Amino acid sequence: MRRGTYSIVARDRDTGELGVAVQSHWFSVGSIVSWALPGVGAVATQSIAEPAYGPRLLDRLGAGGAPRDALDDLLAADEQARFRQVAAVDAGGAIAVHTGKGCIPEAGHVEGDGFSVQANMMASPEVWPAMAEAFGAADGPLARRLLAALEAAEAAGGDVRGRQSAALLVVPASGQMWQKVADLRVEDHPEPLGELTRLLDLAxxxxxxxxxxxxxxxxxxxxxxxxxxxxxxxxxxxxxxxxxxxxxxxxxxxxxxxxxxxxxxxxxxxxxxxxxxxxxxxxxxxxxxxxxxxxxxxxxx
Structure with missing residues (x-):
């Protein structure tokens, strides 16, 4: 199934929090794309998404593997790698990202200091650069900065098909695997980012x-x-x-x-x-x- 999506993975340099946020014209995108564990890392897996990249990358990172090596190993074993778009950040802020040549245009990614933004099936190639700029300029807690990146993506054109669902997951710098700072999902909504903002305010x-x-x-x-x-x-x-x-x-x-x-x-x-x-x-x-x-x-x- 083809899932046009924009997302961001990031580490907060001040708190060490790790997070991933995503929006798509697809039902329950957060159940597929967003993965994170305290003190380990955060992963986004999208395009023709293979959810297994999430737990498998986190297992590798938790065992001390580097994001780039871990992602390259998984891609090498994946016959559909050219259709995947996957990004990971570890507890130290190291980044690895892959946008396969088979991802539906407009598709691409930008790596930054402790973060990566990636998108496919977008209305404009300006989407992911706008996300990177917005995240870098935003202040406040990591959850709010991730949301700012999503809002910038939508303002730049967003998913060519429109919008349907969104998710935000932030975990602490250390702690038990069940601990979360924020874990919010909008499964199906005409304005998922507005609803995600409301839920974050309530949280x-x-x-x-x-x-x-x-x-x-x-x-x-x-x-x-x-x-x-x-x-x-x-x-x-x-x-x-x-x-x-x-x-x-x-x-x-x-x-x-x-x-x-x-x-x-x-x-x-x-x-x-x-x-x-x-x-x-x-x-x-x-x-x-x-x-x-x-x-x-x-x-x-």
């Missing part, structure tokens, strides 16, 4: 809320309340974040403000009122004063 909000949870565990309640407020401001339509922010703020001592957050969540969905009656104070101590203020009795298990 950032949940990340801030998790910081609040961690601070509660350290009994740093005032700092936790600030994180909860920030999370709710980042995603003001999320009843989930409203509810837990309210309990956290109440636990920090501002019961009136906390009740306001919880009441708004209940207005969005009545199930939050039922949940409030079930929450154990050991999980969320702020539930006790909020229940009292709203006249809700705790349900015994």
């Amino acid at each position: 950032d909000a949940y990340g801030v809320a998790t910081e609040g949870d961690d601070l509660v565990g350290e009994e740093r309640h005032a700092e936790a309340a600030e994180r909860y407020r920030e999370a709710s401001e980042l995603a003001p339509e999320s009843a989930e974040l409203m509810f837990w922010a309210g309990l956290g703020i109440a636990d920090a001592g501002d019961v009136d403000e906390g009740v306001g957050y919880v009441r708004r969540a209940i207005e969005v969905h009545a199930g939050w009122r039922e949940l409030l009656a079930r929450v154990d104070p050991e999980i969320a101590p702020g539930a006790v004063p909020v229940r009292k203020a709203l006249g809700i009795t705790m349900r015994e298990p």
Whole structure:
């Protein structure tokens, strides 16, 4: 199957994070193209995609192999190599990329310092240079810089067929193989990059809320309340974040403000009122004063 796609693999020189981002006019592109492991590397495999390049390259990189040698070995054993487009970056920022001569035009790639951008079946040969320029000029976390590269590709013409799905995967510089900084997919959408941006905004909000949870565990309640407020401001339509922010703020001592957050969540969905009656104070101590203020009795298990 022919999958016209543009993607980027990169290492963040400051944090050591590794990531891959992709957009295509193909259903669920992230399940095929994007691969990454903490402290090992990131891979994009596309064109007439062979997903096995992802885990096989990561296995080689994890065993200490160089990206160029690992990719060349796999290509040499692949009878369809001329149709493949594959890129890899390792934990040190070394790059290897291949655009087979059989990839459907417009197709090409650009290697940069710790990153590679690659595309095939594009509307214009300006797509991948625009991606490289945008990534190099972007600031902020790696996930945002990867997204900037995708947006630049679309602005330069993108996939000749249009757009359908997108994905973003970022892993930490070290850690267990299951750990991720961001793992977002838009499987089928008329504006996949817009939806991917919305999901990344929401993921950032949940990340801030998790910081609040961690601070509660350290009994740093005032700092936790600030994180909860920030999370709710980042995603003001999320009843989930409203509810837990309210309990956290109440636990920090501002019961009136906390009740306001919880009441708004209940207005969005009545199930939050039922949940409030079930929450154990050991999980969320702020539930006790909020229940009292709203006249809700705790349900015994």
